[in-house]
Amino acid sequence: MRNPLADKVVDIKPSGIRKFFDIVSEMEDAISLGVGEPDFDTPWHIRDEGIYSLEKGRTFYTSNAGLKDLKVEICNYLKRKQGIDYDYNKETIVTVGGSEAIDIALRAMVNDGEEVLIPQPSYVSYEPCAILANAVPVIIELKAENEFRLTAQELLDAITDKTKVLILPFPNNPTGAIMERKDLEEIAKVVIEKDIFVISDEIYAELTYKGEHVSIASLPGMKERTILINGFSKAYAMTGWRLGYACGPKVIMEQMLKIHQFAIMCAPTTSQYAAVEALKNGDEDVKEMREAYNQRRRYLLYAFKEMGLECFEPFGAFYVFPCIKEFGMTSEEFADRFLREEKVAVVPGTAFGECGEGFLRISYAYSLENLKVAIGKLKVFVERLRKEKEV
Amino acid sequence: MREKILSIIERNSRIDLKELAVILGVEEVDVVNEMAAMEKEGIICGYHTMIDWEKTSVEKVTALIEVRVTPQRGQGFDNIAERIYKYPEVNSVYLISGGYDLLVTLEGKSLKEVSSFVSDKLSTLDTVLSTATHFILKKYKDHGTILTKKYEDEREKITP
Numbered sequence: 001m002r003n004p005l006a007d008k009v010v011d012i013k014p015s016g017i018r019k020f021f022d023i024v025s026e027m028e029d030a031i032s033l034g035v036g037e038p039d040f041d042t043p044w045h046i047r048d049e050g051i052y053s054l055e056k057g058r059t060f061y062t063s064n065a066g067l068k069d070l071k072v073e074i075c076n077y078l079k080r081k082q083g084i085d086y087d088y089n090k091e092t093i094v095t096v097g098g099s100e101a102i103d104i105a106l107r108a109m110v111n112d113g114e115e116v117l118i119p120q121p122s123y124v125s126y127e128p129c130a131i132l133a134n135a136v137p138v139i140i141e142l143k144a145e146n147e148f149r150l151t152a153q154e155l156l157d158a159i160t161d162k163t164k165v166l167i168l169p170f171p172n173n174p175t176g177a178i179m180e181r182k183d184l185e186e187i188a189k190v191v192i193e194k195d196i197f198v199i200s201d202e203i204y205a206e207l208t209y210k211g212e213h214v215s216i217a218s219l220p221g222m223k224e225r226t227i228l229i230n231g232f233s234k235a236y237a238m239t240g241w242r243l244g245y246a247c248g249p250k251v252i253m254e255q256m257l258k259i260h261q262f263a264i265m266c267a268p269t270t271s272q273y274a275a276v277e278a279l280k281n282g283d284e285d286v287k288e289m290r291e292a293y294n295q296r297r298r299y300l301l302y303a304f305k306e307m308g309l310e311c312f313e314p315f316g317a318f319y320v321f322p323c324i325k326e327f328g329m330t331s332e333e334f335a336d337r338f339l340r341e342e343k344v345a346v347v348p349g350t351a352f353g354e355c356g357e358g359f360l361r362i363s364y365a366y367s368l369e370n371l372k373v374a375i376g377k378l379k380v381f382v383e384r385l386r387k388e389k390e391v
Numbered sequence: 392m393r394e395k396i397l398s399i400i401e402r403n404s405r406i407d408l409k410e411l412a413v414i415l416g417v418e419e420v421d422v423v424n425e426m427a428a429m430e431k432e433g434i435i436c437g438y439h440t441m442i443d444w445e446k447t448s449v450e451k452v453t454a455l456i457e458v459r460v461t462p463q464r465g466q467g468f469d470n471i472a473e474r475i476y477k478y479p480e481v482n483s484v485y486l487i488s489g490g491y492d493l494l495v496t497l498e499g500k501s502l503k504e505v506s507s508f509v510s511d512k513l514s515t516l517d518t519v520l521s522t523a524t525h526f527i528l529k530k531y532k533d534h535g536t537i538l539t540k541k542y543e544d545e546r547e548k549i550t551p
Contacts (some may be wrong), residue, residue, distance in 0.1 A: 017551050024548040034549035105515045173551075291395075295414035302413045345549055368414070 012128045020335065030138065032345040036173060038237035038318070040292075041042040042274070043285040044217070046236060052272035059271055064261040066271040067096025067272045072159045073279040074245050078230075081205075081216045084223060093257055094267045094275075097300070097377045098231040098244035100113025102259070103129045105199045105227045105246060110135040114164040118264045119150045121321075122169040128220035135287045136162070143357035146325065147312050148177035152186035168216060171204035174361035175321040176297075176314025176351045183212045186217045191237045197252075198226045203244070206235035206286050209294045210315035215249075225247050227256075227358050233270075233318075235286050241271035293318050296364040298373055301377045307382050318365045321349065326360040328387045335360060338379070341384075342377040392417060392425060397434070400426075402535065404438040443538050445530070451498055453482075453527040454505045458493040458513065459520040468492060471518045480508060491523070502526065 017034075024030050036324065041047075065071065071088035078084050086092055095101040106129050110116060116130040119140045130137040140158045142148045168187070170179040179187070191198055199217055205213040205359045217226040231244025246256060260266075278285075300320050311322040324334050331348030339345050347363075349356025362370060394417055399406060408426075412419040412449055430436045442450045460471050468486050476484040482496040494511070499505035506524070514522050531539050 012518050015551060017549055021547070023551040030548065032548040036550040037546060039544070295399075298416050299410070340436050347549060350509070351551070 006136075008131060015124050017124070017347055020345060021338065023042065023339060027339075027343060030339065030343045030345055031370065031377070032332065033362045033364075033371075033374050034345045034347045035363050035365050035368065037239040037365060038234060038289065039367060040237040040289055041327075042236060042238050042241070043282060044237070044276050045281060046278045046285075048190070048276035050241070050270045053270050053273035058273060060269060062094075062266045062269050062272055063265050065092065065257055067269075068266060068278075070094055070272050070276050071245075073276055074247070077279050078215075078228070078247060079211075080128060084215065084218050084228070084247075088251070090250045091253055092245060092247050093253060093260055094233050094272060095231075095244045095246055095260065095265055096267050097233060097242045098105070098201060098229050099125055100264060101131075101227075101229040101244050101246040101256075102126065102167075102199065102201060103229075104250070104256045104259040104263070104287045105229065105248075106130055106133040107254055107259055109197060109199075109227075110164050113162065115162040116161060117155070117158050117163060117196075119154075119165040119167065119169060120354035121148070121172070121174050121349055121359070122352055123173050124352065126167050127168070129243065135164070138163070139353065139355075141353070143355075144312060144359075147314075148172060148321070149177040149179055150187060150389075151183075152190050155187060155190050159194050159196065162364060163194070163196050165199055166191060168198050168200040170200075170202070171208055171213070171316025172318050173204065173317050174224055174347065174349065175359075176319045176358065177315050178208055178210065178213070178314075178316040179216075180211065183221060184216045185215055188216060188222050191223050191225065196225075198222070200228050201228055202228060202230045204317040205233050207290055207318060208294060208316050209290070209297060213316075217227065232275050234276055234277075235289075236282055237289065238271070238278065241268065241274060243267055243271040243275050258353070278364070293364060296366070296368055299368060300362065300364055300375065303379075307379050309378075309382060318363055320362050320364065321359050322362065323359055327382075327389070331357055331360060338378070338381055342381045344374050344377050344381075392421070393429065393434075395403040396422060397429075398423060400435075400438075408522065411414065441534055441536055442494065443530070445538075451502055451503055452500070452502055454497045454499070454509075455486075455525045456497060456509060457497040457523040457525075458495055458524075459491045460493060460516075461518045461520060462492075463518060471516065474516060478508070478512065 014143040024032060045065055070128055071092045074092055075086045075088045078086055102125060110133050113136040115138045116133050116135045117127045117138050119142050127137045138158055140154050142150060151353035198217050202215055217223050218227045226247055229246050278342055301313060304322055309322050316318055332351050335346050335348040347361040348359060349359030408422055409419050410421045453479060462468050462472055472484050475481060480497055482498055485494045487494045497505055509522055509524050
């Protein structure tokens with residue numbers, strides 16, 4: 001029999017998270033700090049709208065780009081929060097999570113062999129999606145001394161004649177880093193000068209703890225070269241509803257819509273009705289959840305300081321990214337031993353790119369009570385490692 | 392800062408003050424001072440414990456009693472409310488808008504105890520016109536806490 005597989009797919013490495021997932025699932029009493037989704041349930045009034053839409057028998061397809069009401073609310077939201085004007089009809093597509101938006105944006109924008117710049121550490125899907133789009137992923141290694149922000153110089157150094165797209169993943173998973181207005185202005189200058197495009201993954205925009213999130217699309221000259229991606233998963237605790245969106249220039253959106261139309265048809269209808277409610281009446285919920293995350297963030301940073309664990313202060317998402325280089329072991333070794341000896345799961349930084357070596361991703365999408373138990377165990381573990389080193 | 396302190400201790404009054412300061416990003420001494428001030432001003436009225444008595448062996452019944460009264464000149468409802476709330480078995484007394492005037496909650500050991508309170512003490516007060524007593528059969532949620540179910544984390548343990 002012939003090989004039924006496509007080489008390009010076979011060559012993609014499975015996610016580095018898989019291995020830990022398998023061990024943790026076997027362990028009955030493991031505590032996890034490895035979750036990349038909110039611990040809150042979707043606010044009840046939003047769930048209720050989803051249920052109501054089912055009761056009403058709204059079980060049909062929506063138009064490919066999504067419910068008109070939802071697209072209008074998305075555009076209102078972006079206007080209200082970011083000051084960007086998008087046309088709901090021509091510049092907005094409702095997608096199956098932010099993930100789908102990343103995939104179709106890349107497929108719509110790059111030709112074979114063109115380069116996509118991917119700052120790392122970052123979310124696991126950019127590189128494989130670029131490869132599947134026949135692009136060449138080019139990794140920009142972000143540095144702890146820059147608080148894992150992307151600098152204009154790093155961007156300039158990575159750009160070649162073949163560079164087409166920069167992926168801008170801020171607020172960042174796994175580092176929690178954000179890009180403030182002044183940082184983005186520097187990046188925008190280079191992007192415009194070098195005539196490249198930006199896919200800005202802003203799924204954690206609402207979870208910013210220092211000022212308000214700024215989208216690069218809101219800067220002068222950037223709307224026409226940016227695909228803004230956001231969604232409902234993180235802000236409204238709606239991960240399982242699988243709902244996101246992309247906004248951008250009509251010329252690109254038209255082509256993205258073709259891929260979306262043929263590959264997906266439309267995003268889940270129930271979720272779309274629920275999302276209308278989220279955007280209309282969910283501001284207060286977002287505020288409450290953000291406050292809760294921020295309290296846990298402060299608690300973790302304090303606890304790390306107490307135990308002498310090096311960690312820069314992250315101002316976004318729900319992750320902290322402490323450095324474990326002092327223990328002289330790899331991130332994976334550390335995470336592996338921590339799991340086996342203390343039964344606490346964290347994700348090694350290397351799951352998000354090689355430059356995540358020496359770091360751990362710790363999620364604070366857990367109640368303070370749970371965090372306290374886990375951090376107590378981390379303290380015990382860290383002290384044990386330090387003693388071992390002395391001997 | 393006050394609102395934030397209150398919203399946290401309203402749900403967990405046993406929180407360590409150092410920890411409270413850490414999660415709010417302020418100094419511990421400021422939290423201590425602020426709480427002392429709020430106690431003095433009567434904003435913080437006590438630190439109670441939520442108990443689901445159903446799960447204990449203690450027999451208890453709780454009743455909600457609607458009371459219609461005649462307000463008194465110069466006193467309004469305050470005088471009659473005071474005469475009711477002074478009974479130790481009375482848990483709370485609220486002045487209510489709508490079909491009746493005072494809502495009284497009452498705890499007793501048995502139906503008999505509660506009903507004798509209502510017939511002997513409450514309805515015999517001069518200004519009380521009528522009462523309607525409702526017994527609580529089951530508490531699903533109280534003070535923002537769901538009593539019937541325990542939260543379980545059903546998320547996958549590790550996700551990107």
